[in-house]
Amino acid sequence: MKQPLVEIKDLKTYFYVKAGTVKAVDGLTLTVETGTKLGLVGESGSGKTTMALAIMRMIRPPGTIQGQILVDGVDLLKLSEEEMRKARLSKIAMIPQGAMNSLNPVARIKDQVLDGMLDHGEKFARGEEEKRVAYLLDMVGLQAKVAKMFPHELSGGMKQRVTAAIALSMHPKVLIADEPTSALDVVIQREVMEMITRLVNDLNLSMILIGHDMGLMAQTVDRLAVMYAGHIMEIGDVRDMFADPLHPYTKALINSLPVLGNRGVFHGIPGVPPSVINPPPGCPFASRCPDVIAGICESQTAPLRELRPGRWVACHLYDGEK
Amino acid sequence: MSGFLSYVRRNPALGVGIGMLLFLLLFTTLGRLFVNPLHAYPLSVMPTQPPSAQYPFGTDVQGRDLLAVMVVGTGLTLQIGAIAGAIGLSVGIVLGFVAGYSGGVLDTVITSVIDVYMSIPGFLILVLIASIFSKVDLGVTEMGLIVSIVSWAGPARAIRAQVLSMRERPFVMMSKLSGMGTFEIIMKELVPNLAPYLVMSLSQTVYGGLQASLGLEALGIGARREPTMGMTLYYVQYYSALMLGMWWWVIEPIIVIVLVLTSLVMTSFGLDEIANPRRRKTV
C-alpha cells in the first residue's frame, strides 16, 4: 500500500495565555492519500482553522505546535524556517478564509499572481510572465484581461478564483482550502467549488477542504473527518459517514440538517460547544451527548480507533468492539 | 480599583500616561506648600543663581525662583491646555454628533464649515487674533480661549466620522425597533460607546491646544506676566540664556513640557486600546 501523501500524527496546537492553556487542537491524527479530497468539518471553536494554520506552520507565539506533519515523507515541523518558507506554495498551498479580502487592493492581479513564484526564485523570460499568468487565470476560468485589473474591479467569485490561481501557481502537492466559498452566493459557490474540484482532479493534487457546511462536504470530498472542540470525533468515507454515522455527534449533526423530505422537522443539538480554554478531562461532547455513558465519558477521552478499515471513531460506545 | 490596576498592567501606556499626569498635578498643587508662589514673578529673589541648596532649581535673570516658576507654571500651562481641550471637545461633540447623526442638509452645512475652517492654517489665525490683543494684558484664561479657536475642528470631524459609522450598526436599528427616540439613542447608545474615543479625543485636543499655546508664547504672544512654560522659554530666548551659561533655566521648562506632552500622548495611546475594540487583547 502506498504511503499516504499527508500524514498528521498527534498534532497539538496549544496557546499558553494568562488565563490558562487554550487547547485549540488536541491530538489530531489523520491521513490524506494522493489525489484524494479530505473534508474537515467542524463548528466554530472546533479548531479546524487552527489546524490549517498549524500545517502551514503559521502559528505565532503564544501558540506552539507539537506532533508530526508528514508531507511526502518529510516532517514539516522539523524543517528550518527557510526550508519551510520554500515549501509553502510550492509543496503545500492554502486558500485562506476570506481569501477575497487577502488580495492587495493596490496591486494588479498579474503582479499578485506572479509574486509567489518570483519569491520562490522562478525566472521568466520576457513575455513569459504574461503567458504564465494567462495560463493560470484560464485554469480557474478567468479571462486573460483580468491580469491587468485591480481587486476592487472584480466580483467576489472572481476574486476567489484569483486566490485559487495563486495557491495553485506552483502546482503544490497539497491544497488546503479553508472555507473557500463562505461569502459567496449559492450559484457562484457551486461554480467555484466545481472549478477547484476539477483542478484538484486534473492536477492530481490532494486537498483538505475545511468548513462547517456539511452540504458542501457531501458534494465535494471523498473522505470526511469530523472535528469537535479540538478533537477528531470520526473519520471515514463520505458516503459511509452520511449513510451510517457512528459517533453521536456526527449523527446529531447530520440529523439536524435540512434534507428534501424532512420539512418542518427540527432536531437541534441541545447545549453549547465547550470552551477550549483549560478544557475539562474526558470527551468534549459528553455534556451534550444523548448516548453518554456515566462515569466514563466525562473523565476519559476516547482514543481515535480504526473500527473498520478506513473508519475511525473516538467514542466509548465502541470500546468493546474489535 | 483592583480591576483597574490589573487592566493597567496589560495596558502600560495608559498607566504611564495617567501616572505622569497625576504626578504633574500633584507637583503643581502640593508643590505650593514648599515654595512661595509669589517668587514665581520677577524681582523676588537674587537673579542668575545656579541651582543650590537655597534655590534647588536656580533663579533667572529677572529674579524669579525657578522652582516656584516650575510649580506655578506647570499648573498654568495645564490650565491653558484644559480650557482649550474642554471647549474644543464640547463644540466638537455637539457639531460632530449633530452632523453625523442627522445627515442630510445639516450634515453638509456643518461639514463644509469644518472643511473650510481646517484649510486655513490654524497658526495664522492664532497669531492674527493674539496680536490683536497684544496691547492687552493677556491672562492664562484668555490664552486658553484664544487657543481653543482652532481646537474644535479636528474633534468635530473625527467624532462625526465615528457617529456615521455607528449609526448604521444593527444595535442602533434595534434601538429604533425598541421605541427609542433620536435624542435617546444618541445619549444612551452612541455616547457611551464613544466615551473612550471622546476621552482620547480630549487628550488629543489638550495636546493640540498646548502645542499651539507654546508656539504662540515662544513668539512672545501670550500671557506675558504669567510664568507659563511657553513664556519662560520666551524669556530664555530673549535673554540668550544659553550664551549666559544658564543651562538650568533652559532645561527645566523643556523637561516639564516634555513630561506634559508625553503624558498626554501615552494616555492617548492607552485610551486608543479601549476605544478601538479590535486592539483589545481578548484573553
Next chain:
Amino acid sequence: MAPIVELRNVSKFFGSGPSRTVALDDMTFSVDEDFAKIVTIAGESGSGKTTILMLLLGFYDPSLGSVMYRGKDLRKLDKDDTVDFRRNVQAVFQDPFAVYNPFYKVDNLLSIPIKNFKIAKGKEESRHLMETALTRVGLRPEETLGRFPHQLSGGQRQRIAVARALILKPKILLADEPVSMVDASLRATLLKQIRDLNQELQIPILYITHDLTTSYHVSDYIIVLYHGSVMEAGNVEEVIRSPKHPYTKLLVNSIPWPDPNMLWGATAEEVKGKAAELGTHACKFANRCPHAFEPCVKEQPDLFRTNKGTQVAACFLFQGSETLAKDKLGTLFTK
C-alpha cells in the same frame, strides 16, 4: 382583515442617472394580519431582499411608490402611529453580536422595549417576563441575564433576540438570515423556535435568506427575487421540488444538499455572462437564461400561473397561462 404591512408599487434606486442601481423594481406585496404563515423572500445578493426588509422597517424611503403600515404611509405616521408601528413590526437580524450595544448587558435588549412599550408594570413583572421568555427559548436566565454580549455565544445571543420577539408579541416578524452566522448544531433549534413563534403567536413571519435549505426547512411559502423583481412564487415544497422558472432551477440545482447521493449532477444550465444592458423592458434574467427567446428581451413577463395555479413564474415559457396581477401576489398564498 387589512394588511399589516404593504409595498405599493415600490421601487428603490441607489445612485442616479443611467448607472443607477435598481434594487427593487415596482414591487407590490402585502401581508394580512391574520396570515399566520412563514414566507421566505429568497434571493442572492443584489436581489432586493434586504432592501425589502429595510423598506418595511422604515429605514429606507422608497424612491417610487409607498410603504404602508395598516393602511397608512410610513412617511406620514404621527407620533402615536409610530409607536404602534415600532411595537408591531419587529425583526431578528443576521449578526448575533452587532444587535447588542457592547456597552450594556444583554438584559437591555429585552428590558428597554418592555419599558418603552409598557409591556410590564414595574421591574418585577419585567424581570419575570424576561425569565419566562428566556426559558422558552432554551436558555437559563441565571446564565444569561447580567452578562455582557461578548460573554455569550452567538447561538445564545440569537436566542435572546428570538425571546425578545416572544415578549413583544408583534403583529409581524421579519427575520433577516437569522441562522447564517450561527453554528450548524444550533441552527435547527433556532429555526424551530422561529417556527414556534409563528405557531404560538399566530403571526406572519417573513424569512429573508439566500439559503434555500433553511428556507425549505422552516417556511411555508417562498418568493424568489432576482435583481429587484419576482421570478417565482408558491408553496415552498413544490417550488423547490419542481421549480418552473429557469432562475429558480439554477438556484435549486446549486443547493449543496447534505446527501452524497444528491450531487450537483450535470452542470447547471446557465448562459455565462453578467447581467448586461437589458434596458427596462426585458426579463431581468434574459441574458443568463438558456431558454431565452424573442419576447424575453421585449418586455417584462407577467406572473404566469403554473402547477395548477398554485405557483407563479415570471417567464414567457408559460405565456398562454392565466396570469396573476402583480398586486395580487399575496392572494397566491391565502387561497
